[in-house]
Amino acid sequence: MLTLILATTVMAQSWQAGAAKVDITPDGPVWMAGYAARTKPSEGVLMPLHAKALAIDDGRKGRIVFVSADIIGFPKSVAEEIAIAALKEYKLERSQLVLNASHTHSGPVVWPNLSSMYFFSAAERAKVEAFTRKLVAQTVDLIGAAIGNLKPAQVEYDLGQANFASYRRNPQRNGPTDHAVPTLRVRDAKGQLTAILFGYSCHNTTLTGEFYQLSGDYAGFAQAEVEARFPGSVALFTSGCGGDQNPYPRSSLEHAKTHGHELAESVIASAGRKGEVLKGRIRSRYQMIDLPFQPFGRNDFEEDLKSTNRYVVSRAKVILTAMDNRSISRELAYPIQAIKLGQASVVTMGGEVVVDYCLRLKRETGNDKLFVMGYSNDVMCYIPTKKIVEEGGYEAKDSFMYYGMPAPLKGEIEEIIIDKVKTLLKKVTR
Ligand SMILES: [Zn+2]
Structure with missing residues (x-):
C-alpha cells in the first residue's frame, strides 16, 4: 500500500x-x-x-x-x-x-x-x-x-x-x-x-x-x-x-x-x-485526411477569366496554373490531431472550423475535459458543416474564392472529420 x-x-x-x-x-x-x-x-x-x-x-x-x-x-x-x-x-x-x-x-x-x-x-x-x-x-x-x-x-x-x-x-x-x-x-x-x-x-x-x-x-x-x-x-x-x-x-x-x-x-x-x-500520460497523434471538393472543371475557370470581379479572375489564374502544373487535387489535404493530456484531451483541426464541430465533439465523445481548437496547423479555408454547405453563403462557398480553392467542399466532410477525429482520440486515450 x-x-x-x-x-x-x-x-x-x-x-x-x-x-x-x-x-x-x-x-x-x-x-x-x-x-x-x-x-x-x-x-x-x-x-x-x-x-x-x-x-x-x-x-x-x-x-x-x-x-x-x-x-x-x-x-x-x-x-x-x-x-x-x-x-x-x-x-x-x-x-x-x-x-x-x-x-x-x-x-x-x-x-x-x-x-x-x-x-x-x-x-x-x-x-x-x-x-x-x-x-x-x-x-x-x-x-x-x-x-x-x-x-x-x-x-x-x-x-x-x-x-x-x-x-x-x-x-x-x-x-x-x-x-x-x-x-x-x-x-x-x-x-x-x-x-x-x-x-x-x-x-x-x-x-x-x-x-x-x-x-x-x-x-x-x-x-x-x-x-x-x-x-x-x-x-x-x-x-x-x-x-x-x-x-x-x-x-x-x-x-x-x-x-x-x-x-x-x-x-x-x-x-x-x-x-x-492533470496526471498520467501525454500522448499525441497527427493525421492528414482527405476532404472532397464539389465537382469543378477547367471550363469554369476559363469562363472566370472574363469576369469583371478581380477576385474571381485572381482565383481562376491560380487554379489554371495549378491545372497546367498538374498540382490540382479533387480533395483537400486536411490536418487533424488528438492529444491525451492526463485526464483531459485536446483535439485540433485545420481551417476556419464552424462551432458545431466543437459542440458535436464534446457531446458525442462524452468527454467533459475536451479542449477543441480550430485554426491549427494550417488555415486553408472554412470548414462548414453539412447544414451550412446546404444553406450556402460565405462560410460554405463565397470565401473559397479568397482562399484560392477550386470549389466548395462537399457536405459529407462533416461526417468524415467527426469520424476520423473520434478514431484518433480513441487511439491516444485507450
Ligand atoms: Zn475568418
Missing part, C-alpha cells in the same frame, strides 16, 4: 512545463490580413504582436508544445517548415506540436495565406514575405526556448465562460454558439502561476477593415490583461471553432477592449480556485 502511494506521488510530480514568448511585431508598415477592402499598409502599432509557446512533458517521453500567435493563421507551407525544423533541432515529432493562430484581422499577411484576396505591389509582397521568413525563424527558436524552460509543474484543467460570441450567419444571430473558455493553468513548484493557455470559439474580428493599427484584437487585450494580473506569466490564446461566430458588438476599439476584458476576467476568476490537476 505504501509503495503504491509513493509511486502515485512521484508520478503526480513528474510533469514539467515551460513557457516562452517572443515579440513578432513587424518593423514597419505592412499589409494587413483578413479584410479584402483594405487599400494601404498598416499605420502604427496599437499593441505589440506575440508568438508564445507552452511545452508540457509527462516525464515519460510524452511531450506536447502548444504555439499560439497573434496572426491570421499558419499556412501549411509555414507550419511544415516550422515542424521540420522542430523535429531536426528538438526531436519534436509532428504530433507533439500544435501551431494555433488567434486569427486577428489586425495583423500582417502571412504569405501565402489568402493570397487571392490581396492586390498589392511587389514591394508590399516582399515585406509580407520577409515578415513570414522572420516568423518561421522566431517560432522555431520560441519552441526551443519553451522546451529549455521545462521545470517541475502542476498543470490544471478548468473551464470558464465568456458571452460575447454570437452566430453570424443571419442578422438575428440565431444559431449555435459555444461560450466555454477551456483553460490549462501551469503552476511551478511554489504554486506560482507561470502560464495560462485558454481558448474561445469566436472570430478575432472586433476591429473591422477601417482599422490600420496592428493589434491582437480582443485576444490581444485578453492575453495582456492576464499577464498583467500574474506578473512573469505567459498567457496564450488559442482559437476554437469560431468560423461562424463573431464578437458582438463590434467595429470599435472600445468593444475590442471590453471583449478582451470579459475573456480575461473569466480566466483570472477561475485561477483563484484549484482546478483539476
Whole structure:
C-alpha cells in the first residue's frame, strides 16, 4: 500500500512545463490580413504582436508544445517548415506540436495565406514575405526556448465562460454558439502561476477593415490583461471553432477592449480556485485526411477569366496554373490531431472550423475535459458543416474564392472529420 502511494506521488510530480514568448511585431508598415477592402499598409502599432509557446512533458517521453500567435493563421507551407525544423533541432515529432493562430484581422499577411484576396505591389509582397521568413525563424527558436524552460509543474484543467460570441450567419444571430473558455493553468513548484493557455470559439474580428493599427484584437487585450494580473506569466490564446461566430458588438476599439476584458476576467476568476490537476500520460497523434471538393472543371475557370470581379479572375489564374502544373487535387489535404493530456484531451483541426464541430465533439465523445481548437496547423479555408454547405453563403462557398480553392467542399466532410477525429482520440486515450 505504501509503495503504491509513493509511486502515485512521484508520478503526480513528474510533469514539467515551460513557457516562452517572443515579440513578432513587424518593423514597419505592412499589409494587413483578413479584410479584402483594405487599400494601404498598416499605420502604427496599437499593441505589440506575440508568438508564445507552452511545452508540457509527462516525464515519460510524452511531450506536447502548444504555439499560439497573434496572426491570421499558419499556412501549411509555414507550419511544415516550422515542424521540420522542430523535429531536426528538438526531436519534436509532428504530433507533439500544435501551431494555433488567434486569427486577428489586425495583423500582417502571412504569405501565402489568402493570397487571392490581396492586390498589392511587389514591394508590399516582399515585406509580407520577409515578415513570414522572420516568423518561421522566431517560432522555431520560441519552441526551443519553451522546451529549455521545462521545470517541475502542476498543470490544471478548468473551464470558464465568456458571452460575447454570437452566430453570424443571419442578422438575428440565431444559431449555435459555444461560450466555454477551456483553460490549462501551469503552476511551478511554489504554486506560482507561470502560464495560462485558454481558448474561445469566436472570430478575432472586433476591429473591422477601417482599422490600420496592428493589434491582437480582443485576444490581444485578453492575453495582456492576464499577464498583467500574474506578473512573469505567459498567457496564450488559442482559437476554437469560431468560423461562424463573431464578437458582438463590434467595429470599435472600445468593444475590442471590453471583449478582451470579459475573456480575461473569466480566466483570472477561475485561477483563484484549484482546478483539476492533470496526471498520467501525454500522448499525441497527427493525421492528414482527405476532404472532397464539389465537382469543378477547367471550363469554369476559363469562363472566370472574363469576369469583371478581380477576385474571381485572381482565383481562376491560380487554379489554371495549378491545372497546367498538374498540382490540382479533387480533395483537400486536411490536418487533424488528438492529444491525451492526463485526464483531459485536446483535439485540433485545420481551417476556419464552424462551432458545431466543437459542440458535436464534446457531446458525442462524452468527454467533459475536451479542449477543441480550430485554426491549427494550417488555415486553408472554412470548414462548414453539412447544414451550412446546404444553406450556402460565405462560410460554405463565397470565401473559397479568397482562399484560392477550386470549389466548395462537399457536405459529407462533416461526417468524415467527426469520424476520423473520434478514431484518433480513441487511439491516444485507450
Ligand atoms: Zn475568418
